[in-house]
Amino acid sequence: MPEVSIITPCYNSSKFLEETIRSVQNQTFTDWEWLITDDRSRDNSVEIIKKINDPRIKLTIAEKNGGAGHARNISLKNATGRFITFLDADDFWEPDFLEEMIGFMKKENAEIAYSNYARCDENLEPKIEDFKADKEVTFNNLLKTCRLSLLSSMYDSQRVGIEYFPEGSKREDHVMWLNLLKKIHVGKPLPKTMAKYRMHPTSVSRKKQNIVKDQYLVYKDFMKFSTAKSLYYTANWAFNGFLKYSKIFN
Template sequence: MKELVSIITPSYNSEEFIEETIQCVLDQTYENWEWLITDDLSRDNTVKIIQKYNDPRIQLQVLEQNGGAGNARNKSLERANGRYIAFLDSDDLWVPEYLETMINHMQKYKAELVYCNYARCDEHTMQPVLKDFHADRIVTFSNLLKTCRLAPVSTMYDTKRAGKFYFPIKSKREDHVMWLNLLKEIPKGYPLQKTLAKYRMRQNSVSRKKKNIIKDQYLVYKDFMGFSTVKSLYYTANWALNGFFKYSKFFN
């Protein structure tokens, strides 16, 4: 029997995009999944749209107060029963073969974690605005300190081999902290050089305002990794430089 996949999704004011995201999950060729959506007290019609879908695999929880994406992901993780954990934000997309291909790749290499290429698209047209991000190297704790190559939309891990990892709710860089904590416990993550996901480049996304989050990134190293001030500054500088190249290669 195929192993169960738990899909982890935080939702917040996503009425413009959520139906497309739901459809991409329903279209998956790998069908043994549970989808744990935690709504972070949306003020629009997101919850009503999700509730229209009569599929027992879709499990919606609505929080009583807003706590941020990391907290919402944690609430979904608490309910997750699957061996494999996959992340999909409420405005991003997978190709139909995403789950099947990622699991096959993980099993091929007996890997605890795998990640793939993803397209970086305009938020309205979903046409590429940057070159695809390429999963071009094995990731380790050491090289992940200098740049976060792992994105939720394109990464999957195996709880049977690695355990279950939660997001720190006191960090604005919770994704990076979680991946670092995971890579402390496993030797490496394997790349899959196929574009299987689409990341929506939202103009108001905090993750794109690099100048505003340098302090938050510094705290990843200083507070969460326990590094010295000098070591934290060193890795923050590396992260900022790599981030510039990651987001500056436009198609033109």
């Protein structure tokens, strides 16, 4: 079995996919499997992946378009690695991402860890200050802001099990991390910039005003909080999201 399973959803990602592939193949740590699930792309993403001659890369094509959470779940069902990590098909890892993260988790005896990541434009040029992994993550502080980004986080499935994404939510990553942190005491920060995140102008996660309702449902429907408690955490999330992305504070 590989030491780590990399989980990637792919949908119409041909513009940046080859760069993402190179960032994985250039990893100094080589004992990995990469499970890519294509969510019925309409471009040539599948053709790009099929051209790669690397047995560690395993492509699945979804039967129907079901969204990123659905695609990740398909890959998670087939994952065999001890460590689980995520990379979207347009993001980028530094060559020592896997080596640094796995080494840190073993040294710190961590069940979940996360690193800094650079926040870049579509050409991977810095756009605002790097996101800093400067705080331990707990269930309670993750309610107010999602500090765990998929591209710079990793968890130990031998110790905490596989956690699947809720389907049909635009905030599926936040729900998944909250469910995972119900099982453990704390996630550890690695204060090194190990990845690059493309900040697309049309990204759903950037348009906070469009997903306030979806965030409210994270608390109301998935965490089963009261209306007042759900509104309280939604307000905290919106305020912290403004601080996270505003150029005034970065």
